Amino acid sequence: MHQSGRKPKLLTDYAPPAYLIDEVELDVALDPKAARVASKLKLRPNPDLVAGARRLALDGEGLSLQSVALDGIRLSREDYALKEGSLSIASVPAKPFTLEIVTLCDPEANTALSGLYRSNGTYCTQCEPEGFRRITYFIDRPDVLAVFTVRIEADRVGAPVLLSNGNLIAQGEIEGTGRHFAVWHDPFPKPSYLFALVGGDLACVSDSFTTASGRKVALNIYVEHGKEDRCAWAMDSLKRAMRWDEERFGREYDLDMFNIVAVSDFNMGAMENKGLNIFNDKLVLARPDTASDADYASIESVIAHEYFHNWTGNRVTCRDWFQLCLKEGLTVFRDEEFTADTRLGPVQRVVDVRLLKTHQFPEDAGPLAHPVRPASYIEINNFYTSTVYEKGAELCRMLQTLLGRDGFRKGLDLYFERHDGQAVTVEDFVAAMAHASGRDLSQFMLWYTQAGTPELACSLDYDVHAKTARLAVSQVVPPTPGQTKKEPMLIPLKVGLIGANGDELPLKLDDDTPLAGGLLEVTQREQVFEFRDVPSPPTPSLLRGFSAPVRLTTSLDPGQIEFLMLHDSDPFNRWQAAQTYALTLLTAAARGKGDRARVTDKAAARLGQSLGATASDAALLPAYRAEFLKLPSESDIARELGRSVDTDAVHTARETLRAAIGNAIREELAGLYERAAPSGPYSSDPESAGRRALRSAALDLLVGTGEPAELARAERHYREAANMTDAIAALAILSHLESPARDRALDDFYARWQEEPLVLDKWFAVQARAARPDSVETVQTLLSHPKFSLKNPNRIRALIGSFAQANPTGFNRADGGGYRLLADQALEIDRFNPHLAARLLGAFESWRILEPHRQARAKAVLEDLAARTLSTDSYEIVTKTLAAG
Numbered sequence: 072m073h074q075s076g077r078k079p080k081l082l083t084d085y086a087p088p089a090y091l092i093d094e095v096e097l098d099v100a101l102d103p104k105a106a107r108v109a110s111k112l113k114l115r116p117n118p119d120l121v122a123g124a125r126r127l128a129l130d131g132e133g134l135s136l137q138s139v140a141l142d143g144i145r146l147s148r149e150d151y152a153l154k155e156g157s158l159s160i161a162s163v164p165a166k167p168f169t170l171e172i173v174t175l176c177d178p179e180a181n182t183a184l185s186g187l188y189r190s191n192g193t194y195c196t197q198c199e200p201e202g203f204r205r206i207t208y209f210i211d212r213p214d215v216l217a218v219f220t221v222r223i224e225a226d227r228v229g230a231p232v233l234l235s236n237g238n239l240i241a242q243g244e245i246e247g248t249g250r251h252f253a254v255w256h257d258p259f260p261k262p263s264y265l266f267a268l269v270g271g272d273l274a275c276v277s278d279s280f281t282t283a284s285g286r287k288v289a290l291n292i293y294v295e296h297g298k299e300d301r302c303a304w305a306m307d308s309l310k311r312a313m314r315w316d317e318e319r320f321g322r323e324y325d326l327d328m329f330n331i332v333a334v335s336d337f338n339m340g341a342m343e344n345k346g347l348n349i350f351n352d353k354l355v356l357a358r359p360d361t362a363s364d365a366d367y368a369s370i371e372s373v374i375a376h377e378y379f380h381n382w383t384g385n386r387v388t389c390r391d392w393f394q395l396c397l398k399e400g401l402t403v404f405r406d407e408e409f410t411a412d413t414r415l416g417p418v419q420r421v422v423d424v425r426l427l428k429t430h431q432f433p434e435d436a437g438p439l440a441h442p443v444r445p446a447s448y449i450e451i452n453n454f455y456t457s458t459v460y461e462k463g464a465e466l467c468r469m470l471q472t473l474l475g476r477d478g479f480r481k482g483l484d485l486y487f488e489r490h491d492g493q494a495v496t497v498e499d500f501v502a503a504m505a506h507a508s509g510r511d512l513s514q515f516m517l518w519y520t521q522a523g524t525p526e527l528a529c530s531l532d533y534d535v536h537a538k539t540a541r542l543a544v545s546q547v548v549p550p551t552p553g554q555t556k557k558e559p560m561l562i563p564l565k566v567g568l569i570g571a572n573g574d575e576l577p578l579k580l581d582d583d584t585p586l587a588g589g590l591l592e593v594t595q596r597e598q599v600f601e602f603r604d605v606p607s608p609p610t611p612s613l614l615r616g617f618s619a620p621v622r623l624t625t626s627l628d629p630g631q632i633e634f635l636m637l638h639d640s641d642p643f644n645r646w647q648a649a650q651t652y653a654l655t656l657l658t659a660a661a662r663g664k665g666d667r668a669r670v671t672d673k674a675a676a677r678l679g680q681s682l683g684a685t686a687s688d689a690a691l692l693p694a695y696r697a698e699f700l701k702l703p704s705e706s707d708i709a710r711e712l713g714r715s716v717d718t719d720a721v722h723t724a725r726e727t728l729r730a731a732i733g734n735a736i737r738e739e740l741a742g743l744y745e746r747a748a749p750s751g752p753y754s755s756d757p758e759s760a761g762r763r764a765l766r767s768a769a770l771d772l773l774v775g776t777g778e779p780a781e782l783a784r785a786e787r788h789y790r791e792a793a794n795m796t797d798a799i800a801a802l803a804i805l806s807h808l809e810s811p812a813r814d815r816a817l818d819d820f821y822a823r824w825q826e827e828p829l830v831l832d833k834w835f836a837v838q839a840r841a842a843r844p845d846s847v848e849t850v851q852t853l854l855s856h857p858k859f860s861l862k863n864p865n866r867i868r869a870l871i872g873s874f875a876q877a878n879p880t881g882f883n884r885a886d887g888g889g890y891r892l893l894a895d896q897a898l899e900i901d902r903f904n905p906h907l908a909a910r911l912l913g914a915f916e917s918w919r920i921l922e923p924h925r926q927a928r929a930k931a932v933l934e935d936l937a938a939r940t941l942s943t944d945s946y947e948i949v950t951k952t953l954a955a956g
């Protein structure tokens with residue numbers, strides 16, 4: 072690939088396709104080195120366009136063209152032009168016509184894992200966003216929707232299972248050849264990115280689901296032989312997701328069959344191909360001894376997410392890739408709601424916001440900042456970002472907050488009614504919401520077009536004579552690359568006023584009607600809300616439930632924050648108050664030097680007592696209580712500092728606070744630890760999982776004291792663990808230490824799990840994350856471990872990804888060794904899997920918030936990278952990361 076000619080694609084350049092494809096018949100003969108794809112396309116000129124161009128251009132990459140025929144007549148070499156990236160035919164009829172194309176591709180040589188490839192002997196496909204063009208020549212864009220009929224043939228022994236989208240309509244043997252075939256038909260028109268095909272020797276776990284209207288759907292999960300006993304949780308999650316989508320959003324499944332295939336080499340988490348979801352096996356396989364509670368939670372949410380795409384993404388799809396948030400933001404929102412409704416309740420909001428702040432806030436504040444709907448890109452693969460997904464979900468949540476749950480549902484119903492079977496835009500979605508609710512949402516559209524996290528400042532003044540409380544609010548959207556001037560946004564701000572005894576005070580603005588749900592709408596740069604009849608000085612609880620993805624600053628003093636930590640009736644804000652209190656101590660300590668880089672014992676003890684009180688409150692959900700014992704992460708602290716970050720000082724500050732809290736409430740923590748001990752066999756229910764989380768969080772603080780007895784407790788926790796959750800929690804706590812107990816546990820874990828790839832990934836990841844002075848060398852050594860392989864994306868993410876993204880002290884080591892390591896590995900990976908390399912390089916996004924010395928080291932490595940030959944994917948990330956000032 073060349074550095075030149077990488078021009079960005081622009082949203083404003085969108086033009087409808089000149090031709091439409093109504094029907095596709097694919098005949099795929101699977102072969103490891105030369106898969107033959109015969110495609111028959113029924114095309115017609117796009118009736119929405121005035122007749123003009125008669126030239127047809129099809130996308131294609133890495134294909135070997137065998138023949139082209141137009142309306143049954145084979146074209147000669149002069150009739151078409153072939154160049155890398157496209158096949159064009161100069162003159163096609165101005166009426167419907169048929170095109171037949173035969174190509175070959177090489178699944179085994181496909182290391183980019185886009186298009187048709189093999190994973191552990193299984194043929195599988197990944198077509199989103201632009202992989203279908205690596206299977207056959209096509210108009211490979213999401214606004215061309217066709218009905219697909221797919222015949223697959225393959226060796227009967229090597230690939231007894233043959234799957235594609237839709238329903239199975241025929242199958243049989245091909246006499247005397249040892250080969251067999253299957254024919255699949257998908258009645259729903261779909262874009263090529265939703266095409267999928269699988270061929271392999273796989274085991275199948277089956278079940279069924281009866282829809283609300285009484286239709287029986289066959290459910291199948293295909294996995295490697297011997298893994299059948301690890302599918303129960305995924306199947307259970309799928310059935311619950313199907314039911315929930317009927318009940319909450321009135322959406323039923325529409326085919327006779329729903330298939331899921333788990334493969335071990337996959338660039339992403341999972342893919343929502345119509346009727347045939349393909350999954351990274353990490354997000355399907357679970358058994359209590361091999362998967363942790365965190366794995367169970369990811370499996371549940373991703374199974375649900377991909378299923379929910381059947382309506383939000385598949386039945387109604389995106390007009391172009393700039394609209395990616397239309398399907399992703401909405402579907403993430405739906406999967407978050409599913410988990411909240413059926414499992415975690417208010418804890419879900421804590422989990423979601425933590426994820427948003429960890430990944431999306433740094434993206435929004437760094438050189439790769441882009442709007443939820445980007446206006447330009449060089450490589451669309453780089454836009455599967457936290458901004459598109461997680462911030463995109465926040466936008467849907469804000470719409471629901473503004474319109475109410477019923478209003479949002481009405482809007483979504485209208486969206487489906489208007490656009491079923493279409494490829495649409497963000498404007499179409501927001502228009503449905505606006506029409507169904509009768510609201511003008513034009514200001515809200517800025518959330519899709521303006522990048523950056525709005526900064527919201529609030530201060531409250533109480534007038535003791537007038538009994539009024541004035542809430543002054545101001546908003547600023549910071550400049551981001553390419554966007555210097557920003558307009559004020561419509562920000563839903565949920566508030567409460569809390570009296571001295573902890574009661575909620577009534578919220579009355581100008582008239583006597585109480586403010587519904589405490590929802591204020593901030594629309595201007597500066598705004599004042601005056602509450603009347605406030606009997607006594609209140610403590611404001613602001614941005615309840617994290618009602619908008621903004622950075623909030625308030626005039627609250629430490630006493631008020633402590634009060635909220637104990638009394639706020641909003642569960643999210645109560646947790647947020649604890650985090651804010653801890654962050655105040657941690658940032659002050661991290662800014663200090665030497666002895667000042669410490670948290671005072673007095674402040675820590677005070678925080679510890681509040682945290683301990685909440686964590687011990689048996690009236691609260693165990694999972695919620697556990698969240699209070701998790702201190703802000705090092706990346707939370709770095710983000711809060713915002714500039715001149717010394718990652719060692721951040722680490723020291725956090726370790727000091729951890730030890731001080733552990734010492735201050737050691738007995739209480741030990742009591743919690745004992746009381747949360749398991750009483751029966753493993754169960755994945757939220758109560759049991761919450762107790763395990765609470766127990767691990769207490770253990771972490773106890774071990775932080777450095778007391779030998781606590782270290783012994785951690786080792787015992789590991790040894791006595793009856794499930795993966797407990798084992799990996801203890802291993803993670805021990806992994807940071809310099810102790811024979813650490814080595815014993817790591818050796819034991821390896822000996823036990825070396826033949827289980829997904830579990831062995833945890834062994835690599837836990838060492839890559841360990842905050843130790845020698846972590847660069849540890850990762851370096853593990854790169855040559857016999858079980859490490861660059862061919863498996865999960866293993867790469869476990870070792871290199873965990874190091875770069877979840878080990879701030881190791882990655883940002885002052886000598887630059889961490890940066891060098893990542894750059895070297897990414898360069899190597901970039902040669903065969905650019906998509907994965909570019910994602911790893913995203914770890915450099917926050918280099919400008921570091922102190923000058925580390926900045927210089929990071930910059931030198933980035934400049935060196937920019938001078939190399941890079942894929943388009945990596946080139947875009949590296950140059951953008953360097954460019955923005």
Ligand SMILES: [Zn+2]
Nearest residue numbers: 376380399402
């Ligand atoms: Zn998705």
